[in-house]
Amino acid sequence: PACRATVVEALETRDADRLVVRADGLERRYDDAATGLLVAAGRFAERVRFRDDRLADRAREDPLGAAHEATGRAGPVRRAAAETGLAEGAS
Structure with a gap:
């Protein structure tokens, strides 16, 4: 998770x-x-951080969990998940 958060950030x-970690x-x-999921998580975190900093942090540390949470919401957060591709991780 710490290294994942670094990559997503x-x-x-x-x-x-492509991603290669050494x-x-x-x-x-x-x-x-x-x-694709990690790139989408980065885009999503950047887009929603001013609306929901906790969810942006979750996207960095737990992209799949953030995808499920975001697609269960309404409004701009759900739209951001769809537009960034993060919602695809929830399916």
Whole structure:
């Protein structure tokens, strides 16, 4: 979660079509679906942070949980989840 939050936070201001993480001599490559979810979480966190800082933090730490929570809401938060692609993670 801490490293995931770091990745999602970095993706708030940039896009990526693939992610590779290197730590302790190991390399982990994220598949397209996982990369898409993390990019969407970054976009979503950036978009909703002024409306709901707690949910933006959750998107950074738990993108799937944030996707489920956001799609259960109405109004701008739900719309942001749909427009950023985060809602796809809830299905």
